[in-house]
Structures are given as C-alpha cells and as structure tokens.
Amino acid sequence: xxxxxxxxxxxxxxxxxxxIDEATIGGGQQHVLLVARHLDGNRFEAAVAxxxxxxxxxxxxxASVPVYAVHLTNFPSPRAVRRLASIMxxxxxxxxxxxxxxxxxxGRIAGRIRGCRVVHTYHAIHYLHAAFPKKFxxxxxxxxLARITHRLICVARRDYDAGLHAGVVDPRKTVVIRxxxxxxxxxxxxxxxxxxxxxxxVPVIGTVGRxxxxxxxxxxxxxxxxxxxxxxxxxxxxxxxxDLRSELEAMxxxxxxxxxxxxxxxxxDIGSCLARFDIFVLPSLWEGLPLALxxxxxxxxxxxxxxxxxxxxxxxxxxxxxLVPRGDAGALAGALERLLDNxxxxxxxxxxxxxxxxxxxxxxxxxxxLQRLYAEAxx
Numbered sequence: 001x002x003x004x005x006x007x008x009x010x011x012x013x014x015x016x017x018x019x020i021d022e023a024t025i026g027g028g029q030q031h032v033l034l035v036a037r038h039l040d041g042n043r044f045e046a047a048v049a050x051x052x053x054x055x056x057x058x059x060x061x062x063a064s065v066p067v068y069a070v071h072l073t074n075f076p077s078p079r080a081v082r083r084l085a086s087i088m089x090x091x092x093x094x095x096x097x098x099x100x101x102x103x104x105x106x107g108r109i110a111g112r113i114r115g116c117r118v119v120h121t122y123h124a125i126h127y128l129h130a131a132f133p134k135k136f137x138x139x140x141x142x143x144x145l146a147r148i149t150h151r152l153i154c155v156a157r158r159d160y161d162a163g164l165h166a167g168v169v170d171p172r173k174t175v176v177i178r179x180x181x182x183x184x185x186x187x188x189x190x191x192x193x194x195x196x197x198x199x200x201x202v203p204v205i206g207t208v209g210r211x212x213x214x215x216x217x218x219x220x221x222x223x224x225x226x227x228x229x230x231x232x233x234x235x236x237x238x239x240x241x242x243d244l245r246s247e248l249e250a251m252x253x254x255x256x257x258x259x260x261x262x263x264x265x266x267x268x269d270i271g272s273c274l275a276r277f278d279i280f281v282l283p284s285l286w287e288g289l290p291l292a293l294x295x296x297x298x299x300x301x302x303x304x305x306x307x308x309x310x311x312x313x314x315x316x317x318x319x320x321x322x323l324v325p326r327g328d329a330g331a332l333a334g335a336l337e338r339l340l341d342n343x344x345x346x347x348x349x350x351x352x353x354x355x356x357x358x359x360x361x362x363x364x365x366x367x368x369x370l371q372r373l374y375a376e377a378x379x
Contacts, residue, residue: 013045014378017093017116019084019107020100021072023054025268026210027291028099028123031179035097036065037317038367044374049087049107055268061213066091072102082154084110094378095119101126101138104145112148117377120145121153121177122286124309125163126214142168151377153177153370155289156310175373178313179289180366183298183358189275190300190354203234203340204279206301208270208292209284211242211263216283219250222329223283223336225255230333232340234260239273241266274299279339279346285326294361297321297353302346304335314361320352 016039018032033056036046048060052069060067068087072080084106088096088351097119104120111118127138146152152174154160157269160176163169205224209215217238224236238248245263252261267273270292280296282305287293289310296303297314297377305311305322315321322338324331339346 008066013041013043014094014374015092016044016046017049017068017088017091017096018046019049019070019096019098020056020104021050021102021241023051023056024210025055025266026316027179027288029056030291031097031121031123031177032099033059033063034182034363035367035370036060037063038363039368040371043371046241047091047093049084050103072106074102076356077106079172080106080139081110081113085113087239088114089117095374097121099123100140105141108145117150118148119148119151119153119373119377121155122159122163122288123155124286125159125166125168126286128162128166129214129286135375139166139168146170149173151175151373153302153373154315155179156287158309158313159288162309163252175369177369177373178310178361179291179294180361180363181291181294181298181357183362185271186274186295186298186357187354190298190350191273203278204237205234205279205281206237206239206273207281207337208239209282209290210240211238211244211248213244214285214287214328214372215240216285217244217248219327219329219332220281220283221248221251221255221257221261223333224257225339226329226333228255228257228260230337232337234336235341236261237273237277238263239267239270271299272297274301277301278343279304279336281332281336282306282311283326283332284311289313294357297350297358298361300350300354302339302350303353304332304339314356315353316356319349320356321349365376 020032039046047066049068049070070083096111096116097337098104099121108118148216154176186332204230280301280303284306305315306326308326317323322335324335
C-alpha cells in the first residue's frame with residue numbers, strides 16, 4: 001500500500017525542466033539552484049538543462065537534481081534546439097522554464113516543437129541597453145518568442161514596465177515575482193559580522209559580479225582612485241570573473257591601486273566573502289533584481305548601490321542603504337566615504353536592510369508565487 005501511494009504521488013507530480021545556459025555561479029544560476037532545491041516534492045519534480053560542467057552542476061547533483069548537458073551559445077544554433085528537444089522527449093516535462101536570453105531562445109523554440117507549456121523569466125532585459133541595431137533585432141525576435149510563451153516572469157517591476165514599453169511583455173500573461181534568498185544562512189553571517197566589527201583593521205569594500213560592462217567595475221575603480229587621493233585607507237575586493245579582467249587589471253595598475261583593489265576571481269564561498277566586507281557596493285549600469293544585493297543586505301553588510309532598474313525596489317536611500325546615480329564615480333566615492341567615516345550609520349542602515357529582506361525577499365515567498373504560476377500554467 002505504501003509503495004502504491006508513492007507511485008501514485010510520482011505519477012501526479014508535474015515535471016519542471018529548468019533551462020539556463022552556463023553552469024557558473026552567477027545570479028541566474030543561483031536562482032535556478034534555489035528553485036530546484038525548494039520546489040515542493042509532493043507536487044513537482046525538477047530537472048535542469050545547462051552546460052555539462054561547472055559549480056551549478058556540482059550543487060545540483062549534491063541536491064539529487066537530475067542534470068541534462070546542453071551547450072547553448074549566444075548565436076542561433078539548430079543543434080542546441082535539437083538537443084533540448086531530445087532532452088524534453090526523454091524527461092517529458094509538463095513545463096519548460098527558461099532563464100535568460102540565451103536559454104530563452106533555444107528553450108522556447110524546443111518547447112514549442114515538443115508541445116510543452118513554456119515559462120520564461122527575464123533576469124533583466126539586457127538587450128534594451130544595447131546599441132540600436134542589436135536592440136532592434138533582439139526586440140523583434142523576443143516579440144515573436146513571447147507569442148509561443150505561456151507565462152512570462154519579470155523579477156522587478158521596472159523590468160515589467162520596460163518590457164511593456166518595448167512590446168515584449170504581454171500584461172495578460174506576465175507577472176512580477178521578485179527574487180528570494182535563503183535568509184537564515186545569511187543571518188548567521190550577520191551575527192558573525194557583528195562580533196568582527198569590534199576589530200581594528202583596514203575596512204574592506206566588496207562587490208560580487210561577473211567582470212562585464214554591465215556591472216560597472218570601471219566606475220568602482222575610479223571611485224577607489226578618488227578615495228585614495230583623499231587619503232582614505234581601505235581595500236576593495238572584487239569577486240567574480242569575466243572577459244574584462246585584463247582591462248580592469250590595467251586600470252588598477254594605471255591608477256596606482258595595486259594591492260588596494262584586488263580582483264579575487266570567482267568564489268563559491270560568497271558567505272565567507274560577505275563576512276569580511278565592511279561595505280557592499282553594487283556599481284551596476286543595469287540590473288534585474290540582483291541576488292548579490294539581497295544576500296549582502298541579509299548578511300548585515302551596509303550597501304551602496306546604483307539606482308538602476310529593480311534596485312530601488314529593495315534599497316530605500318538613507319533608510320536601508322545608499323543609492324547613487326549609475327556611472328557616477330564621484331557620487332559613488334562620496335557615498336563610500338560617508339560610510340567609511342561613519343560606521344555607526346552603516347550599522348543602522350544594515351539593520352534596516354536585514355528587516356527588509358526578512359519581510360519581503362525570503363525564498364519561501366518567491367516559491368509560493370512561482371508554484372502557483374506553475375500550477376496554473378500546467379492546466
């Protein structure tokens with residue numbers, strides 16, 4: 001009888017195939033991992049299609065989530081579409097949930113071929129920030145893909161509004177589901193930071209993000225140069241990897257900041273990094289709703305962030321963090337200097353930020369909304 005109930009439960013669960021391109025440790029990948037780990041096992045069964053090797057694959061296997069290897073590129077690839085269609089034939093998903101533009105292109109076409117219900121999440125509509133020819137082409141392609149997508153998710157209201165203006169968001173089938181995080185894990189970091197704050201040492205300003213123009217590292221380096229010229233003592237730790245490493249290394253050298261601005265590469269122990277930061281900075285030029293920002297706030301790190309896209313939906317200037325105009329190194333330097341000179345203000349802002357995350361950005365809140373959407377989309 002017990003075996004029969006178990007088989008019935010397996011048979012009635014809805015299968016969800018999560019599709020993302022890379023298997024790195026970026027925000028989109030962390031989101032996919034959270035969804036796969038926190039789905040209600042009585043109602044849903046998850047698998048992930050992504051690159052065959054990487055930290056994401058390792059974490060999924062530790063969580064006993066099946067992984068299907070597929071190589072997705074930024075260029076249209078019939079091979080990738082065929083591979084995803086083959087994966088769907090084997091896994092037989094009720095819903096295909098694609099994440100990001102690259103996976104969204106091949107995954108939505110393959111889902112249409114296999115007759116699956118398709119959900120797509122915008123983790124920021126990146127191409128809206130591109131130059132005209134590229135922006136025009138990708139907008140046109142995305143409008144066509146939206147027609148074969150059953151549900152669209154934006155992670156921030158500002159993304160929803162921008163997508164609506166661009167004609168890629170259909171309000172009849174689009175919802176805003178803000179990102180969530182595992183709050184308790186970062187709460188432990190906050191408590192350890194409170195003990196560490198009593199130490200006398202050089203303050204550490206930290207950021208987490210791939211080395212890409214989007215993330216605004218150039219402006220952070222310029223801000224560090226300004227602070228150094230003002231005689232401030234500090235270190236800057238840049239966590240992440242990417243194509244701009246050589247260029248950023250050259251900027252650090254030319255600014256005489258070697259040993260002060262430290263490019264630390266990719267790290268899987270983000271919690272340990274946050275525990276060492278005295279200030280978290282997000283100098284991005286555009287974003288969706290960055291997990292790194294939510295994690296820093298939950299970990300009790302005072303934040304300075306660019307006022308872009310979904311960021312002001314989390315950070316209220318002067319209440320739970322400090323907002324600065326994007327691309328303004330002088331304003332960024334001024335905000336960082338303010339917190340370096342007034343650590344007590346930073347503690348007040350950080351305490352308010354922890355409350356914001358606890359109230360609004362827990363993984364359970366996100367998963368409740370997502371699972372309701374899955375249930376509706378599968379009908």
